[in-house]
Amino acid sequence: MTADGPAFLADFATLSGFGATERGGVHREAASDADTEQWAWFGRWLAARGFTVVHDRIGNQFGLLERTPGAPYVLVGSHLDSQPFGGRWDGAYGVLAAAHAAHRLAGERHPLNLAVVNWFNEEGSRFTPSMFGSAVFTGALDLGAALDTRDPAGIRVGDRLAATGRTGTGAPALAGIAAYAEIHIEQGRVLEDTGSTIGLVEATWAARKYDLRVIGEQSHTGSTVMADRRDALLGAARLVVLARELSDELSTADAPLHTSVSRMKVEPNSPVTVAREATLNLDLRSPDEPLLARADALLHERVAGIERSARVEIVIAGSHGWGVQPFPAAGVELAGEVADGLGLSHRRIPTVAGHDSVNLNGHVPTVMLFVPSVAGISHNEREHTTDADACAGLDVLTGVLRRLAAGEISGR
């Protein structure tokens, strides 16, 4: 372990106390009290170590180390917000590792400056969509629309940011960023299963995501003849089952298909009234684009069958998706060399989950690193990464950041 490994682990223990749950996880959705407390703590941490703390208008928090006045920044970070009853590592590990890595380099002179970032609302559980702050930063999401987004209780992002003072000017713009790096827990089992310490993320899986509305008709759950029912919840349930069937039928060991429905709202959700409407999300993800296209075609085909059998109408209320997106080969090479230099095992790996790095990738040279997740558990209070792996990841991130600061693969 590098000399300041214990300091990093001590800070991580402090960070894990914000929104801590009884079962060892954290519950700190974006702009919640717990998220606000940790944001304030992190700002004080940065300021105490000579970082200039600034914000942009969507609540992204930056710690700047400007050693070469006017030069572009190498940006490094992740997000501190969590899923409801989520794990301590998801996002928070990457932000704190970024801060420690930059702090380690604070005494060095490089052609490029360093900036640490804590992206706002990566999880998207409270304010939709996910990867929110980095999407505004890169222009994928309109600032005004983002500020007007409301949580299920009706609280507006802009109002919440203003109330907590988490907004400002003076943050670097995308045009001032030379490169981006992020480290994250894998959230899968590949590194653990292959005995690798560092994952060199070479691409994102392709994905298709749908917001679906199932429209039925209210009626009495008791007295309505079965043949007369137009049960929106039955239609929605068949969609959930269909999503799983697509994975069961089409997945192969080489080309897996991950499918899910995780959110559902039923109206009127009464004990004696057949549902008139159900809304749900349905995701398809695969590293194999032709397979994903086949799954998507099959989904549409079978949706029509569900419409007939449940006597409902199924409307696509929203959809988005992306193809397999590679990260720059030069960054994967560079990170592999750093890991080799530290004597750490590594392997190339795709990311299935989205990350803020996915938003930055394509705009600036982006390096994405993984450390192992014990048993692949994530979005769960039992999410874990060992101290040794966490410190090894910090060491690799530091080495990568040093070479990016030297301008090895700069986009500016």
Next chain:
Amino acid sequence: MTADGPAFLADFATLSGFGATERGGVHREAASDADTEQWAWFGRWLAARGFTVVHDRIGNQFGLLERTPGAPYVLVGSHLDSQPFGGRWDGAYGVLAAAHAAHRLAGERHPLNLAVVNWFNEEGSRFTPSMFGSAVFTGALDLGAALDTRDPAGIRVGDRLAATGRTGTGAPALAGIAAYAEIHIEQGRVLEDTGSTIGLVEATWAARKYDLRVIGEQSHTGSTVMADRRDALLGAARLVVLARELSDELSTADAPLHTSVSRMKVEPNSPVTVAREATLNLDLRSPDEPLLARADALLHERVAGIERSARVEIVIAGSHGWGVQPFPAAGVELAGEVADGLGLSHRRIPTVAGHDSVNLNGHVPTVMLFVPSVAGISHNEREHTTDADACAGLDVLTGVLRRLAAGEISGR
């Protein structure tokens, strides 16, 4: 149409204005502002016509006509509360018909007294369970537990009743009731399909009702390997589909099986987190008790299969049920004679839906009447009964009430 038919229809139009929706229905869940306004209006209506208006502690509203001091009451009524975006007729028709029928008899002398009742929270959509007020009245539901019941927003029944002044003493007790009568829309298509104006309800279908908890485990919807998932929403969806399959497999023309799931809550209900828990209701209903028992056995058998295939645990958090419950034959006979006397077609019919009369039945002689529902539509804003049928029902109810007041089938 009897002379005061137009007055009844005018009052019904007034009543339908409380909580009126754009599509011709009503939205007035128990103790909502709309329900409170109609309750106050109905109290004034009764008082203006010489009824003594009193309440019991669970918010049941009574209008007493005591012509024979100290004699037991014949009770007649239904409920004014509605489902969310429900129909105008369900319950409200029965309460107003009861009030008009009693008012028609106000000038007559009978051995028994008359009391009209508006039962609190029959629908159960806001405060569970349904048939709430009549269950407290008959002792099936504990008063303290009922007052402590909260809606999804945390509002307590007792607090809401106190705040609106809808509570009191001086209401008749069950021991003071000689007989009960209720008229309701059918909520099915039997009367319409057979061209009958009056339904003489001879029995309630048997039912088994479950509250189920499906327990899975949170994980990432993208990165978690499919085989590792314990998806509570998938388990819940398979239960919804199973309920429909049981009906498809076991129903016959002679012995239908009605099944439903209409309420579901998903945790954490986040776009990128596999659900850790889902709760839902599952109902089975049939007029054929052996068939219901077969369906129930099959349900339990297949739940075990869902637990295995979705890797979830399914827990029965609550259950209740009842067998086929006949209404007293003497009341069915009496009501048929009244309809014959008015020249109205009638037929014997079961009720699938629960009614307050189901709670009263077994305690006091109970007569339950139906009028046709156009196309069988119910718990829906398009619920409808024709003016002619509504007035015919009022006439039959008046005739039944007269004979009950005469003591023809008194339980006291």
